[in-house]
Amino acid sequence: MRLTAGAAALAAALAFAPACSQPSGQEPGRFDGEARVRLNATSSGRLAIDVEGLPARDLATLEQDPPARDAWQALLRIEVARSGQASTALPPVLGDYAVLDGALRFTPRFPFDPGQRYEVAFDPSLLPSAARDSTPSPLRPIRTIIEAPAPDRAPSTRVAAVYPSALEVPENHLRLYIVFSAPMGLGAAGPYIRLVDEHGGPLADPFLPLDVDLWNEDRTRFTVLYDPGRVKRGILPNEEMGRPLAEGQTYALEIDAGWRDAEGQPLAAPFRREFRVGPPQEHALDPGDWRLEVPAGGTRDPLAVDFPAALDYGLLHRALRVAADGRPLAGEIRVEREETRWLFTPYAPWRPGEHQLVAAATLEDVAGNRIGRPFEVDASTGPDAPRASGARVPFLIAE
Amino acid sequence: MSKSRISLLFVVALSLAAAGSPSAANSDAMTGVTPEFKHIGKLAFGPEGVIFAADGQEVTITALQLGDQMAGGAPGTQDVPAIDRKIAGLLGIDAENLIITDMVVxxxxxxxxxxxxxxxxxxxxPVLVRVDGAGELEVISFDNVRYMRIGVPNPPPAETPLVLADGRSIPVPNYPxxxxxAGLMGVQTITHMAYVDGNLFVSGLSNEEFASKMRVIPYPFRxxxxxxxVEIYHGAHGQLETFSxxxxxxxxxIDGEPSIVASYLCTPLVKFPISALQPGGKIQGTTIAEFGNRNRPLDMIVYEKDGQDYILLSNNQRGVMKVPTEPFAEAVGIDEHVPDTAGVPFETIASMxxxxxxxxxxxxxxMLLVEAAGGGFNLEAAALP
Structure with a gap:
């Protein structure tokens, strides 16, 4: 829990104004002419702001006859510290005021936000004694900044991989995967991803502007779709704008470190990956081109399948499996050699006999070509267009 | 140039994602004091002293029985520039860490x-804030507030796939x-609520094959x-749609018939007679307009001006549209593919x-919540166009 850690670290986080930098060594309740602002933990572990060193009779009056909220807020005002040039006047932070343990205590309605800075203004001229006696308070006003302790961690989440991992992708490349080392936070990914040309200029609208965040279940893998309307020929945006990538050119995918992880921390480092663009890949997948290395029965050696060109990284994990007797085998999938090799290690040793490599109709290469159906099918072909199909490739596990 | 990119992008998904389906919420009402929420999203006003708040995560609706606490210090609403920063300031956070989920008057x-x-x-x-006629912001305390809560039956799975024309699918998350x-799709568990004459109308997705639902829940809840x-023909996608x-x-x-006028993703405008809404049934609305692709409708109000009724529809991409309702009764349902916009006329309000x-x-x-020039949001009143 971030706040528990914050409470433990509160001593280190005190931000004293010059006027309140003396150690608090006086007897309880004794007025020594210096007020101090402190961040303290309440009995429930919540952080509160205390003003210490106030005259005992003022504290007694405030305790016996608590003022209205506006008056409390004028005496001790806590505001979210404004960053940069923002000039909006902000309301004081909502919370409760009380006299407790010889101090004036402000407990926020909602816990102080870890890492957030707060402006604290204490105006002793509004203490009951000063108001009643019409004499200036001997206390000096305090204006200071207090920072709620930030979680005790440095940014550590990184871009662990980008797929396709090959340094050259076809011009009609359709989908990118960005894999992170830890779960990422909510919030639009769009501002943090850009594609630049070899002069560093950003490409206009290369990606599908669906704005749907395409995460896997634990939010460690993000999918970026190039706009299929621009990748596919004959579709209006392609005719207007052309494909986002051009053969022979070099581009870079850039990921901004400002992208926040699930802990609210930015990435440990920005990410950049250059790639070349090769000719388009426009043929349907043909399982007849796949080469299988079949393991021996009784072992748990992997089945290896080599493809002539890279297949889609995400789909290799869910659209390809191994079956025997019509039932899928449980095992572990690995993808190697820039997504041109698929390895399946069964949890149980291979049993001799007929097996099948089963490809779903959704399996694609990096350009969206499927078994029996290239991505570039003329949209006007309508119902006569070839349909993608699944495939079963039999193999025999020997005794 | 007649080929539409959207016909490629969106096709009805008839199957629902099986993974991660949250358990069905109880559909019997409960009452209590001091309600807790996981999420607070859509709001609607009920009978006097009651405001409904949807929890899009738990897929429940809570009627907060605030009684006398409904009223702020001064009637009306004063404009509040940088409202997001001010609410955030009150709550002790930076505005970057605040998400506004709904605004109602x-x-x-x-x-x-x-x-x-x-x-x-x-x-x-989750926090509920009231702005009054003096521009004062008040955080509504849920302490000791009496409430009545009901779970929406058959809540949707974690994701509902949006299937592209060539069979590839995009899993679209449903829960907050x-x-x-800020995305195109938004929370899909509970998308909108409106209270009329003892009934709360609630739209959103379910876990059923025909996922898009309109529920009519009598209040007090039982x-x-x-x-x-609620299925529609969506001309911009050239498809019947049931998942959206x-x-x-x-x-x-409409012409004496109590109806619902509704809008969907990529902006068809549809009418349903309320009498046709039967529990467990399936109806097909009449698509009376298509207001354009790549767009999510946000809010809709009805008003009268110079003796004519209008609908004002705000959108996340296509601005605010003013739609005269007079043609609604006679409007012919759209039942074929349209490339962009079609149906009853509308006007986009340039000033909004x-x-x-x-x-x-x-x-x-x-009342508008408007993106401010330098970032953030302003709360401001604007004359009805």
Whole structure:
């Protein structure tokens, strides 16, 4: 829990104004002419702001006859510290005021936000004694900044991989995967991803502007779709704008470190990956081109399948499996050699006999070509267009 | 040039994602004091002293019985520039960590109510704020507030796939903890609510094959039924659509027939007779307009001006549209593919830019939550166009 850690670290986080930098060594309740602002933990572990060193009779009056909220807020005002040039006047932070343990205590309605800075203004001229006696308070006003302790961690989440991992992708490349080392936070990914040309200029609208965040279940893998309307020929945006990538050119995918992880921390480092663009890949997948290395029965050696060109990284994990007797085998999938090799290690040793490599109709290469159906099918072909199909490739596990 | 990119992008998904389906919420009502929420999203005003708040995460609706606490200090709503920063300031956070989820105007006091999430991610806290006629912001305490709560039956799975024309699919998250609040799709569990004459109308997705539902829940709550599947022909996609929820709607009488006027993703405008909404049934609405692709409708209000009724519809991409209702009764249903816009006429209001939330303030003004020039949001009233 971030706040528990914050409470433990509160001593280190005190931000004293010059006027309140003396150690608090006086007897309880004794007025020594210096007020101090402190961040303290309440009995429930919540952080509160205390003003210490106030005259005992003022504290007694405030305790016996608590003022209205506006008056409390004028005496001790806590505001979210404004960053940069923002000039909006902000309301004081909502919370409760009380006299407790010889101090004036402000407990926020909602816990102080870890890492957030707060402006604290204490105006002793509004203490009951000063108001009643019409004499200036001997206390000096305090204006200071207090920072709620930030979680005790440095940014550590990184871009662990980008797929396709090959340094050259076809011009009609359709989908990118960005894999992170830890779960990422909510919030639009769009501002943090850009594609630049070899002069560093950003490409206009290369990606599908669906704005749907395409995460896997634990939010460690993000999918970026190039706009299929621009990748596919004959579709209006392609005719207007052309494909986002051009053969022979070099581009870079850039990921901004400002992208926040699930802990609210930015990435440990920005990410950049250059790639070349090769000719388009426009043929349907043909399982007849796949080469299988079949393991021996009784072992748990992997089945290896080599493809002539890279297949889609995400789909290799869910659209390809191994079956025997019509039932899928449980095992572990690995993808190697820039997504041109698929390895399946069964949890149980291979049993001799007929097996099948089963490809779903959704399996694609990096350009969206499927078994029996290239991505570039003329949209006007309508119902006569070839349909993608699944495939079963039999193999025999020997005794 | 007649080929539409959207015909490629969107096709009805008839199957629902099986993974991660949250358990069905109880559809019997419960009562209590001091309600707790996981999420606070859509709001609607009920009978006097009651405001409904949807929890899109738990897929429940809570009637907060605030009674005398409904009214702020001064009636009306004063404009509040940088409202997001001010709410965030009150809550002790930076505005970057605040998400505004809805904004509605109390038809009795004309105070504006804003639901927000304080903080991002798992530790975020739902908060309800009222803005009054003096511009004072008040955080509504849920302490000791009496409430009545009902679970929406058959809540949707974690994701509902959007299938592209060539069979590839995009899993679209439904729940607030996985939805980018600024994204195109938005939270799909509970998308909109409106209360009329003892009934709360609720739109959203379900876990059923025909996922898009309109529910009619009598208040005071007792039980909630399965709702009616509301299917439409979506001309811009050239398809019947059942998976996409109504994102905003208004109850409205069309030629004497109490009806719902609703809008969906990529902006068909549809009418349903309320009498056709039968629990467990399936109806097909009449698509009376297509207002354009790549767009999510946000809010809809009805108003009268110069003896004519209009609908004002705000959108996340296509601005604010003014739609005369007079042609609604005679409008012919769209049943074939349309490349862009079609159907009843509308006018895009050039003066209303960056409107993220919209409600009726009074007979002549709308209340708007508007993107400010330098970032953030302003709360401001605007004359009805």
């Amino acid at each position: 109390d038809p009795n006091t004309r105070n504006t109510w804003i639901s927000v999430m304080r903080g991002l991610g798992a530790a975020s806290t 903890d996985t939805v980018d609040p 039980t909630a039924d399965r709702g009616t599947s 929820p109504v994102f905003t709607f208004v109850p409205y009488e 830019q960056g409107v993220r939330q919209l409600d009726l303030l009074d007979a002549s003004r709308a």
